[in-house]
Amino acid sequence: MCDSTQQNDFEVPAYDAQAIETKWQKTWEDEELYKTDEDPSKPKKYVLEMFPYPSGDLHMGHARNYTIGDAMARQARMRGYDVLHPMGFDAFGLPAENAAIKHHTQAAKWTYQNIAQAVKTMKRMGFSYDYDRMFNTCDPEYYKWGQWMFIEMWKRGLAYRATSPVNWCPTCKTVLANEQVVEGRCWRCGSIPEKRELSQWYLKITDYAQELLDDLDKLTGWPENVKAQQRNWIGRSEGAEIDFRLAAEDGVTPTDRTISVFTTRADTIFGVSFMVLPPESDLAAELVKGTQYEADYLRLKEATEKVSSVDRQGSAREKHGVFTGRYVINPVTGKPAPLWVADYVLLDYGTGAVMGVPCGDQRDFDFARKYGLPIPPIICQKEDPLYDELKDERELRVTNVDWDQAMAAEGYLVQSGQFTGMKGGKHSEAVDAIVAWLEEHGCGRTKVQFRLRDWLISRQRYWGNPIPMIHCDCCGDVPVPEDQLPVRLPDNLDLGAGDTLAECPEFYETTCPKCGKPAKRITDTMDTFTCSSWYYLRYTDPHNDKAPFSKEAVDRWMPVDNYIGGIEHAILHLLYSRFWTKVLRDMGMIDVDEPFTNLLCQGMVKDENGDTMSKSKGNVVPPSSVIDPYGADTMRLAILFVAPPEKDFDWDPEAVAGANRFIKRAWRVVWLLSHGAKRGEVDPAKLSGADAELNRALHELGIKCTNDFDRGQFNTAISASMELVNAASKYVNDVPEDKRDAALAWRVAHDIVTMLAPICPHWAEELFHEALGLTGSVYNEPWPKFDAEQAKSDLVEIAVQVKGKVRARIQVAADVSKEELEAAAREAVAEQIAGKTVKKVVVVPGRLVNIVAI
Incomplete structure (x- = not known):
């Protein structure tokens, strides 16, 4: 509490945050x-x-x-x-x-x-x-409708079940969507996920990939870094899908079986010296089965399952591979290229197969160097001596180079048949020409590829929204009838003993809604992000049971x-x-x-050492640690004033103490201003001296506070309110109560309260009723209106520079002439330019005067 303050025999009531906040919280709730x-x-x-x-x-x-x-x-x-x-x-x-x-x-x-x-x-x-x-x-009245929406998506083909490799978190003991693997680790616990082959439920978000990408341009009110992350994750790539024929076991005779690859750089196809499949590939497993390569392949596959997708793609990580013993036929050269399995290739990108072009891709280059594969140069810069050597070569003559790293992927084609000499690179003439040739010959086509994959929503845990599907051996997957929704979670599982829905016959044993035969309820629950994907819509009509x-x-x-x-x-x-x-x-x-x-x-709230607060670190600051000694309004003010809302900040107890000092000071100023004042129209034409200056400050700082609120910059909005409190404090100290403009004093007190009301609502509510004598709630009080004309000052501050350095500041009339301004500036820095020759004077009206004196 602050001590009572007296002025002209008026005793300012003490600020008792706990009593005030308890009082108004009860009133707000009751009303x-x-x-x-x-x-x-x-x-x-x-x-x-x-x-x-x-x-x-x-x-x-x-x-x-x-x-x-x-x-x-x-x-x-x-x-x-x-x-x-x-x-x-x-x-x-x-x-x-x-x-x-x-x-x-x-x-x-x-x-x-x-x-x-x-x-x-x-x-x-x-x-x-x-x-x-x-x-x-977790309310059944809510998750019922999540189940209903799932069924509606299933009816439209947007929800489906598929068996595929998934990210399995060994700590959380459940699968993760691709988006929940952050920098190679589980987004929740930080464990490195494993790859497992499981039957799971998906939502077909890929059907909306292009619209999700295009509509980012509509989101002008979103931070650019958020939109950039979504663009990168959706990952639209324009390129070509190219068919390589699998060669027979003799390595040269093409078969009817093709392996397709997606590439954004069809212009590099003449540089393909090998093709790569990921270890998870069914084709790879088939080709090596029963061969001398199978044991090495299985070891590679097992090792790869323990490495995250992010780490596998890292350029610095050592690549590991196994030859399959088979070859593919390059469609443009007709020559064979060896087919390998490598851990730096992912099954869920493109077609799952990658053409190895080591001269232009660093990962392919590293792999080729490690396993002794050719690195034929097919794209060069014109200043490269190799370009002069190969610029007229149509057939592949140089099949290897002694480089330390892959060359830049932009340049001119060499050793590339009829396309030699064309400019290469993404969206280049070489790409267009080669894709056209591939399409003409039926071995390639233009293709748009997205990084985004369908949303895996199955979770093998209990505490989630049950997937409302039933599996019948006769009818397949059948939705739960609408009149049986919601599918409720059982409340008798012993989670500590490891009980799961899959081990609860009371939950999963049911009958098929179609044929009436015994069937099994799906025991997976939905990813919790399905619940948060539509909650903002439910708020508009939260009690609807239809x-x-x-x-x-x-x-x-x-x-x-x-x-x-x-x-x-x-x-x-x-x-x-x-x-x-x-x-x-x-x-x-x-x-x-x-x-x-x-x-x-x-932004994040960090501890005093700059570490992000978390329960695991034991460095969390609970709100009660501030509310108990200072009150909620102090906490709210400190949180919003310490930094712009989008910036991180380190928790500082001194900032809290400072916020509390300001609240008490503003409390005192409002009481002193409002005492003896009365509500009425302020006539700016009749104001002079201190009254006129306070009125100008009110409108100037009120406009600034309003504009900063509109921009969401609460720290500077609060700063404007603090400046107004400072101006008002000077006014009450300098001007006796009986000499003040009563309407102006009341208006300033009122506007300080309303400007701070969104930040410090209990404080403002108490002053609104007790100091200002108003009824109702400050929450329903109109935001003050401010006048730009009344905010204008008759004086402006001018910086006076000598050779670019500020040496003085002067106040002059806003409409002063250039000549008068220069004269005043010379006088202000007379000592600094004494004995020197003034070579030049730059006058910027309303801002500065720069005197160049030597």
Whole structure:
């Protein structure tokens, strides 16, 4: 608490954060202040923060995310918007399941206990959520509709089951989507995934690859680095698919069997000295079976399964390979090339086969050098002596070179038949000419390839949304009838003993909806990202028990106007949500193409040593450690003031103490300004002296604060409010109460309160009622309007430079002439230019004067 302060016998009440915050939180809840208005006469503003995993109480990272969104929502309502600001919990998932195992409890019980604690903390922080719209993804009323959507996708061919190599996390004991393998490790636990062959369920996100790529251009309110990550992950490549015939066992006679490769550099086909298959390739296994090469192949395959896809593709990693004993026939030369298996090739890129061109690709070069394969030069720079030697060669004459590394992939073709001399490179004349030749001869075609693969959603864990499918030996995979949704999770499994859905007959034993015969329910649960891919739509109509949401509700609120969350979800949640939105649009359920108009990725909160906060490190700062001694408003102010929202920052207890000092100072200033003041129109024409200067500061800093709020730059918006408090403090100290303009004093006090209300809502609510004597809520008070004309100053500050260095600053009339400005500047630096000859004077009106004196 701050001590009481007296001025003119007026005693400023002490600032008691705990009492004030408890009082207003109860009032807000009792009056349902934050319930969404649903006023169609107002423009809408949908503000949403990414909802949390309830793995425990909220931490400072949550506090930052939610304080940013809360400030946006509060200020938007004051600006006249009809605001939707909901919250819920992404409650399924492995953290909850593992915690339940650790604590010998049920996942549901543990999850709902954490949710209750988190909600309590949210209310203590004063977040303006419409709690009536709150739900959890583990609520059957919610996940029922996730199951319903899955079935609708299955009916449209967008959900399917397939057996293929998958990423298996040995620690989490479940599969991972490609997007969940980050830098070669499990995104959740950091373990290195293994490759396993499993039957899994997928969603066909690849059907939307081109639209997902194209529509990134519509997202002008998204950070460029997020869009770049999605572009790279979608990975559109324009190239050609080329057919190489498999040679008979004699190595030269072509068979009818072809192996196709995808390449963006068809111009390098004359330089193919080998072809490579990945160790997971069924063809590779078939070709070596029963041969002298099989044992080496199996050893290579086993070793490769222990290496992540990212590491396998690394240019610095040593490559390992095995010859298959077979050859392929190059379609343009008719000559054989050996067929190898190598661990630097991935099954899920292109066709799974790669043509080895060692002269122009470093990984191919390293592989060729290691295994003694030819490195024929087929593309050279004109300044390379080799170009002069080979520029007229049509047939392959030089079949090897003594290079230390692959050459640049751009240049001119040599030893390339009729295409010799053409400019090579991506989208080059050589590419076009060779692809045209391949198409003419029926052994190649243009092709667009995407890096993006279908979304693997199967998870072999209990705490997730059950996949609503039944497998019947007679009918195959059959969806659960709609009137039997949701498929509920059993609540009697002993997770600590290792029980799973696959070992629970009560769950999986059922009958086929088609034929009535005994059948087995699918025991995989869905990736939790399926739950978070549409939750923002449910918030628009959360109590609907007839559909996931009504189209009318979605039409009113979507898209989300401001979405706040971590950049770590750039190619996970953010990409999946875009896909889900487009699917529902094509189903006729919604009309929007994109879910989030503006995206703000807040920075990380780090500890005092600069380390990212995490429970595993034991360096998490809980919000209560700030709220207990200082109050929630101090915490909110410190979080938003310490750095721009998109930047990381190190947690600094001194910044919290400084924020608390400012709140107390602003509290005192508002009370002193408002005492004896009265609400009324301020006439700027009648103001002079200190009154005129305070009025000018009010409008100048009010405009700055408003503009910074609009840009989401809360730290500088707060800075503008602090400057106004400083100006007001000087005013109350310099001008006796009976000499002040009463309407101006009240207006400044009012605007300080309203400008800080989105940041410090309890503080502002108390002052709004007790100091300003107003009724209702500051949350419903209109945002102040400021006048650019009244913000103009009669004086401007001019920097005076001597030979480019600032030597003085002067204040002059805003309309001063150039001549008068130069004279004033010369006078200000008279000592610095004494005895020197002024060679030149540069006058920039309103900014500076630079005097060049020698």
